[in-house]
Amino acid sequence: MIPLRLGVLASGRGSNLQALIDAIEAKTLDATIAVVVSNKPESMALERAQRHGIKGIFLDPKSVAGEAQPRKAYDQKILEVLKAHDVQLVLLAGYMKIVTSVLIDAYQWHMMNIHPSLLPSFPGLNVQTQALDAGVKISGCTVHFVTEGIDEGPIILQTGVPVNEDDTVDILSARILEQEHVLYPHAVQLFAERRLCVEDKKVRILELTS
Ligand code: GAR
Numbered sequence: 001m002i003p004l005r006l007g008v009l010a011s012g013r014g015s016n017l018q019a020l021i022d023a024i025e026a027k028t029l030d031a032t033i034a035v036v037v038s039n040k041p042e043s044m045a046l047e048r049a050q051r052h053g054i055k056g057i058f059l060d061p062k063s064v065a066g067e068a069q070p071r072k073a074y075d076q077k078i079l080e081v082l083k084a085h086d087v088q089l090v091l092l093a094g095y096m097k098i099v100t101s102v103l104i105d106a107y108q109w110h111m112m113n114i115h116p117s118l119l120p121s122f123p124g125l126n127v128q129t130q131a132l133d134a135g136v137k138i139s140g141c142t143v144h145f146v147t148e149g150i151d152e153g154p155i156i157l158q159t160g161v162p163v164n165e166d167d168t169v170d171i172l173s174a175r176i177l178e179q180e181h182v183l184y185p186h187a188v189q190l191f192a193e194r195r196l197c198v199e200d201k202k203v204r205i206l207e208l209t210s
Helices: 015-025 044-051 070-084 101-106 127-134 169-192
Strands: 004-010 031-038 056-058 089-092 111-115 138-145 155-162 196-199 202-205
Touching (some): 004 015, 015 031, 031 070, 070 101, 127 169, 155 169
Parallel strands (some): 004 031, 089 111
C-alpha cells in the first residue's frame, strides 16, 4: 500500500510530531510525513523534522500582514505548501493558531487535531488549569476532526487520565501528554486504514476488513 502522506502543522515543542515520526519508523503507522510547517521559526518541531530528514518549512505570519484578511491569506500559503507536497491528511500538533475555512474546506474530514482534555470539556488555552479548577477526577486527551469552532469537531478517539488531588498543571500535563503520544498515531493509523466514517457529526470506527 502507498503510505498516507501527512502534513503536520506545529508551533512549539513538537513532542506529538516526534511520536508520529517514531510510530512511522517503528512501522506501526503506515504513513509518511511529507512536510512540517511552523508559524514559529524557533519551533522544536522544525528541528525534529530536520533530524529525521523531513522537510520543514517556517512560514512567517508577518508576510501577510498587509492583506485584507491576513489569517485567510496565511492559510492560503499553507494550503499551497500542503498541495505542493501532495498532503492527504493534515495534522495539527500543538499548532497554536486558529485555522480558517481556507484550510478546513480544502481538507474537510482530512484534518485532525489533538487536544489535552476530554472534549467538549475544557477547549482553548490553559486547559489543565481549567481541569484542576473544575476539580474533575478524570481528564485525558482527544483526537478530533477539525471544524471551524475552536477544539470542536467530530471526536475520533479519547483516552481518560486520572487527576490526583496533589496534581499541579505540569504534573497533569505530563501524564496526559504520555497518552497523547499513543493516541495520535493510533487515530492516524485508523484513517490510513480508511476506517473513519463521519456520520451526523459523529465518527464511526469501522471494523478492519481483510
Ligand atoms: C499538546 O499537549 C497538545 O495536545 C496541545 O498542545 C501541546 C503540544 O505539545 N494542543 C492544544 O492545546 C490544541 N488546542 P507538543 O508541541 O509537544 O506536541
